Amino acid sequence: MHTRNLIYATLLGTLALGTTVARAADPLSSWNDGPAKKTIVEFVARVTKEGAPDFVPPVERIATFDNDGCLWAEQPMYFQLAFALDRVKALAPQHPEWKDKEPFASLLKGDVKGALADGEKAVFQIVMATHAGMTTEEFEKIVKDWVASAKHPKSGKLYTEMVYQPMLELLAYLRANGFKTYIVSGGGVEFMRPWVERVYGIPPEQVVGSMGKLQYEMRDGKPVLVKLPEIDFIDDKEGKPVGIQKFIGRRPVMAFGNSDGDLQMLQWTAAGTGPRFCLYVHHTDADREWAYDRASHIGKLDKGLDEAQRRGWTVVDMKNDWKTVFPPEKK
Amino acid sequence: MHTRNLIYATLLGTLALGTTVARAADPLSSWNDGPAKKTIVEFVARVTKEGAPDFVPPVERIATFDNDGCLWAEQPMYFQLAFALDRVKALAPQHPEWKDKEPFASLLKGDVKGALADGEKAVFQIVMATHAGMTTEEFEKIVKDWVASAKHPKSGKLYTEMVYQPMLELLAYLRANGFKTYIVSGGGVEFMRPWVERVYGIPPEQVVGSMGKLQYEMRDGKPVLVKLPEIDFIDDKEGKPVGIQKFIGRRPVMAFGNSDGDLQMLQWTAAGTGPRFCLYVHHTDADREWAYDRASHIGKLDKGLDEAQRRGWTVVDMKNDWKTVFPPEKK
Numbered sequence: 183m184h185t186r187n188l189i190y191a192t193l194l195g196t197l198a199l200g201t202t203v204a205r206a207a208d209p210l211s212s213w214n215d216g217p218a219k220k221t222i223v224e225f226v227a228r229v230t231k232e233g234a235p236d237f238v239p240p241v242e243r244i245a246t247f248d249n250d251g252c253l254w255a256e257q258p259m260y261f262q263l264a265f266a267l268d269r270v271k272a273l274a275p276q277h278p279e280w281k282d283k284e285p286f287a288s289l290l291k292g293d294v295k296g297a298l299a300d301g302e303k304a305v306f307q308i309v310m311a312t313h314a315g316m317t318t319e320e321f322e323k324i325v326k327d328w329v330a331s332a333k334h335p336k337s338g339k340l341y342t343e344m345v346y347q348p349m350l351e352l353l354a355y356l357r358a359n360g361f362k363t364y365i366v367s368g369g370g371v372e373f374m375r376p377w378v379e380r381v382y383g384i385p386p387e388q389v390v391g392s393m394g395k396l397q398y399e400m401r402d403g404k405p406v407l408v409k410l411p412e413i414d415f416i417d418d419k420e421g422k423p424v425g426i427q428k429f430i431g432r433r434p435v436m437a438f439g440n441s442d443g444d445l446q447m448l449q450w451t452a453a454g455t456g457p458r459f460c461l462y463v464h465h466t467d468a469d470r471e472w473a474y475d476r477a478s479h480i481g482k483l484d485k486g487l488d489e490a491q492r493r494g495w496t497v498v499d500m501k502n503d504w505k506t507v508f509p510p511e512k513k
Numbered sequence: 514m515h516t517r518n519l520i521y522a523t524l525l526g527t528l529a530l531g532t533t534v535a536r537a538a539d540p541l542s543s544w545n546d547g548p549a550k551k552t553i554v555e556f557v558a559r560v561t562k563e564g565a566p567d568f569v570p571p572v573e574r575i576a577t578f579d580n581d582g583c584l585w586a587e588q589p590m591y592f593q594l595a596f597a598l599d600r601v602k603a604l605a606p607q608h609p610e611w612k613d614k615e616p617f618a619s620l621l622k623g624d625v626k627g628a629l630a631d632g633e634k635a636v637f638q639i640v641m642a643t644h645a646g647m648t649t650e651e652f653e654k655i656v657k658d659w660v661a662s663a664k665h666p667k668s669g670k671l672y673t674e675m676v677y678q679p680m681l682e683l684l685a686y687l688r689a690n691g692f693k694t695y696i697v698s699g700g701g702v703e704f705m706r707p708w709v710e711r712v713y714g715i716p717p718e719q720v721v722g723s724m725g726k727l728q729y730e731m732r733d734g735k736p737v738l739v740k741l742p743e744i745d746f747i748d749d750k751e752g753k754p755v756g757i758q759k760f761i762g763r764r765p766v767m768a769f770g771n772s773d774g775d776l777q778m779l780q781w782t783a784a785g786t787g788p789r790f791c792l793y794v795h796h797t798d799a800d801r802e803w804a805y806d807r808a809s810h811i812g813k814l815d816k817g818l819d820e821a822q823r824r825g826w827t828v829v830d831m832k833n834d835w836k837t838v839f840p841p842e843k844k
Contacts, residue, residue, distance in 0.1 A: 241710070244718070371762065372762075375762045385572055385763075386761070386762035386763050387575070387693070387762055387763055389762065393759060396755045397751075398752075398755055398777055398781075404784055405754065405777070405780050405781050405784050407754060407781075414759075420728075420729035421729075423738060424728075424729055424738065427649055427727055427738050428702075428724060428727065428745075429718075430718045431702065431703075431706045431720065432716075432717050432718055446729055446736070450729075450738075453735055453736050
């Protein structure tokens, strides 16, 4: 018996050592030890401690993240818009009429600003012309090819390399603590699903986004889903809590955004009973990324910043809270 | 070293014994050892065996289940319609105008058949009058109260006791084999989510269903989602593969239905590359449940039965394949 106990003790000792080592490696190592990191870690400890008054059962641990400007960059234009512009160029030979039709004519002459002068209407036309008229499987392949090759105009990196290293760590940290991590983005759901599992570790079924209508058809005896040029759902502003209810059906415990488009998601999250956590990523780093907020056309953060300050939500100051912004270059 | 090895061997022996015991308890004990059970078990073994040609990685293991007539009964009328009729009675005092307005007038006189004579239009009016005009949280409470008290007219059981024991075992068996189990039902998503986790072990975020439009509003400084009397999405027939793409974004590996309303879901599943499994529950047991198929108004199974036979899909003969239908009564 003595020997057996000794061996048990040795085994347990090894296990305990393993735990200590695992603890010593900081899962949020790209975060500086400032107030943002502290509030995150304290909140997670509080809701995952069994028996504690604020304990949240694992099944209820839903964390929702905006994508553009929260998990990956969004300057100088939303990456999905860059995709759409590239698609216009690729499709132009099949559309000779675009030479005389705005916004396509300006775009094909290289005048992006002119093409987008009409604002939302121009964007709508460009998105419909490039995101519809094919099957979901065809579109998935187009997105995968683009994501694997297109480069960001400023950094020269793949767009999927313009993701925020501290947020990748945060996603993994929350999952390790029993959270289901969701994207809730104004971006197109079919544009995100092909790559988010590889890049963020978020499976396609945990992506809520804007979408066009789909039509089920038989083609040569094989069923396909055709993407129609009609909007089905816009997952932005008031659409975000609606999207959360439609697609998840459970109120998040934690919500993460970076713009006024996320404000309603954060309000909806904060209004739940029990412990809730809301966080805004504030783009304050013109050197390593971009600095913008109240006056920006893209990712405007104005009302949200006021409400965050008033209500004590966590605001990440990218410049001071993040040790690194983007993941290290792959050799 | 000798002693340590001996103890390791003892520990391993205990573990191995545990495995044997677990295997001996049949996870599908309410299924007779017929062809339906055999095809299920063989398919699951085939796709979960690592290194085998048909291995499906756990992240891709999606299984979708219809609800009405597949996981719980649907006779003599869809249970959600029974809920709606009960709600009309409960709400009648607030709607004096219903006394002279069809389909409500007939309903309130107890003439269900007369009320539903108009078919879909009558059902639409009844559903809109009972499923809209309140917040999502208010509706959730109404559903929970009804589910906890309303009794089935024939069996006298709670509706949530009219679930199929063999299907409960199948859900648990698939989850134990790494599958994510989803409901993909023509029923209302907000009607199912309040109780499916408790009854089926399926979390609300894994329920795809029909839904009305939602509106985000501030009421006394608190955000609410209001259920509007407008249809947003009908998750039936062609709507099922559309719903799977919208809400899951991954094609199921296994799909389970019982009516022609599930045919497109099964076709869409079967059309995927790699191993796929389609199953129809055929209601053949007039003694223990109900017997109906090609001529039934509810849960009609006609084209689907032909296609299942032609394509070799599994068809469950409830009378012969199931040892028991409903769970044993709770004492």
